[in-house]
Amino acid sequence: MTADHPRPPSRRRFVLGRNQLKGLFWQVLVVGIATAVIAFLWSNTVTNLSARRITTGFAFLGREAGMPIADSLLAYNPGDTYLWAFVVGVANTLRVAVIGIVLATILGTLIGISRLSANWLLSRLAAVYVETLRDIPLLLQLLFWYVLMQALPAARAAWRPVEGIFLSNRGLILPAIPFGPPQLTVLGTAVLGCAVFFLFRRWLVAQQMRDGKPRPAWPSALGLIVVVPAAVSLVLGVSWTVEWPQLRGFNFVGGLTLAPEYFALLIALVTYTSAFIAEIVRSGIQSVPRGQWDAANALGLRRSFMLRQIILPQALRVIVPPMTSQYLNLTKNSSLAVAIGYQDVVSIANTTLNQTGQAIEAIALIMAVFLTISLSISFFMNWYNARIALVER
């Protein structure tokens, strides 16, 4: 609309040129149309809402929700408020998204590397996996897994692939260590140790840069991340006994239960997303020029060192940006949970909407939650991407 290049300065500086006028005209037109459409929709909405006697606003969040939530990470009972139900829903979404992202990354990387394997059978099988899962809708896969879960034997006849792990129509039951404040303290010490070690290692590298003497980092890592937390654990006398699930009557007692809905959703999201991640990893590794492999080989580097220090840093530059969008996709796809009755934030918002009629507020909350999650993931991945980016002259 305007010229693509600045025009030579004209003497009539305070008079808009033809192109500026045209630009102004278009902007006023488009903004005018957008405003008119929004105003039209808004006035209709206000009229409709008053006709239905629905008051707008978020006051309903303080009311009693009265909806049951079967499977939740946080304590919840139907007498709690809508606000708390939403928080529980967000926790459920994050629970499936975070674990899904970690598992999908691991599985996808393994399959992506398998596709490049010298083993013909392995690379073919990986290709079939990727091709099949990518070309079938996720929702269909999700329903399929859910049906399979429901077709599993009842709790009394549960499958035991490994001792202590039960797979039945009640879901997957795993042995677990009960977690309370003492265990969390020890874990917190370990996390703190990681952070201190990270800073310490930076200092070590800086020292090495100065005088060229290598300084091994592993003793401090061992001390900070393993020995100190272990000592804390001993001093506090924290118990780490594993709780083994046991069948009592018709259900299991103890251990960690992954409900069939959660388990089906997790499997569907992880397998589906891993097919895309596998392709990203493959193309990332293939994008490293052959000369880099040859050069690393010529230097006589060990294979693991070569992969870690030469190939991976270069491949990651290609891998990270598309990986970010896969993580975002997985998070957004977790909203399909509503189809099988896992109560994530979308499902709870939908129930709220049906119970209260507060459609606009419920959908605004969904959008706010997902925009926040999306922006956080993008922010983190952009930070990581900037960190690993090639430092160019």
Add this chain to the structure above:
Amino acid sequence: MTAITDIPDAPRAARRPQLGNPVLHWLRKNLFSSIPNGIISVLLLVLLAKGIFSFVQWGIANAVWLTPTNDSSACRAARGLGACWAIVPEKYRFILFGTYPFDEQWRPALSVVLFIALYYLSTRRALWRRELVYLWIGALALISVLMWGGVLGLSFVSQDRWGGLPVTLILATFGLAVGFPLGILIALGRRSKLPAIRSLSVLYVELIRGVPLVSLLFMASVMFPLFMPAGFNIDKLLRAQIAIILFAGAYLAEVIRGGLQAVPRGQYEAADALGLSYWRKHRLIILPQAIRHVIPPLVNTFIAFFKDTSLVLIIGIFDLLTTAKTAIIDPAWQQFSVEVYIFAAAIYFVFCFAMSRYSRSLEAPATPK
């Protein structure tokens, strides 16, 4: 993890003389090149053999292929041992065409054929001309006539009765046909030098891409009636279609924007030097090049959309997945959902696989072997 073939030592391998039996040579090279590789191969072969064996046993040997109409007793007898493929001939008319009047089902069937012909013609490079646009408009009009009827002696069928594969194809195709021009406008808007237009486009794209399609569909099914003047209401299918178009527009805009960025600056400058107006510059010079650059990612976006149309299940529209899910509500056949899902998955797979093959064939010339 053992070895990565990315160090292609093809030239060296080619020079190595082939000794002995070519089959043994192939096996040694591809399956048993080293000890860990050999272990992996043996493990995989055992697993594969087990998998194939149990699938053949369940899916072929013990399967029930045909039963008398509406009698699932043979299937129930074989339950747990073999698949019940008999549910497919029993229910395929419903899965494919939903509740469309039974005697008129040749019309949706013909529509599906027309859709496939339209896709096929669109893949021919020789036909990438302006006439293709007219062909699309003509074919979509013809399909509308076939589906709705009410003219030319065809009885009228309201869209509440449409279902199955034609609905999936309609949602995907109309979503793209309308979303594509919308995407072009938004992409141009995002690259515009006018701040108001640019920020509106950015806002649109980021808002739509930031939220899941499910929430847009909820919005279309629940909030749309609130947005409209009292008494004005449009059909559920059309509302879902609008949501899909808006969704497609945002994603296609980002792909097209990538193409616009790939057009060299000299092309813009040359078009300006010729004195072309903004619209003529883009229509004649920039867009044809930009779109050619992004055809493979466009096809990938199409595949994603085709799969995403299945989400309309959540708001209760009878697309292919919903009819499949509904077909097994029938108490006699309730237990055989796996077979029905495999049938539906096969249909989706054929469409998506064909598109992904096509996308790869487009990319192939760009990457010399």
